[in-house]
Amino acid sequence: MEQTLKQLGELLLGAIPTMVLLLALYGLYHVIVHKPLEAVLAERRKRTQGAAEQARADIAVAAQRAKDYETHLREAQLAIFKALDNRRKQAIETRAAAVAQARERAQQQIAQAKAQVEQDAASARATLEQDADRIANQIIGTILQAAGSGPVAVVGGR
Numbered sequence: 001m002e003q004t005l006k007q008l009g010e011l012l013l014g015a016i017p018t019m020v021l022l023l024a025l026y027g028l029y030h031v032i033v034h035k036p037l038e039a040v041l042a043e044r045r046k047r048t049q050g051a052a053e054q055a056r057a058d059i060a061v062a063a064q065r066a067k068d069y070e071t072h073l074r075e076a077q078l079a080i081f082k083a084l085d086n087r088r089k090q091a092i093e094t095r096a097a098a099v100a101q102a103r104e105r106a107q108q109q110i111a112q113a114k115a116q117v118e119q120d121a122a123s124a125r126a127t128l129e130q131d132a133d134r135i136a137n138q139i140i141g142t143i144l145q146a147a148g149s150g151p152v153a154v155v156g157g158r
């Protein structure tokens with residue numbers, strides 16, 4: 001067992017330079033590779049998170065703009081519908097005014113036509129009365145002439 005311990009001691013003694021080299025290698029790795037790599041990764045993480053936050057902010061801004069656009073679009077549509085409604089009402093009012101005006105003109109024309117017909121009827125009545133009196137006088141004159149008394153002038157009317 002003593003010999004085993006002696007061999008183990010020699011083995012450990014021979015491993016010391018390997019351990020020193022391993023620790024030196026670890027130290028160099030840590031200084032040359034690990035720290036710069038951590039710095040690069042930290043910078044990358046920071047930029048990535050910053051870009052993600054910027055993207056979230058941009059998305060929020062875009063969502064707000066879309067919301068504003070939709071609001072403006074609704075307002076514009078509402079304004080268009082109101083304008084169309086006003087035009088429709090105005091067209092209805094114009095049509096109603098035109099109908100009323102046409103009706104008024106028709107009533108005036110009817111009244112004028114009635115007055116003209118009444119005037120023509122009165123004139124025709126007067127002409128008929130004169131003709132009736134003249135014809136009656138001619139008939140009476142013819143009857144009296146036929147009866148032998150000669151021409152007689154009947155004056156007057158009914």
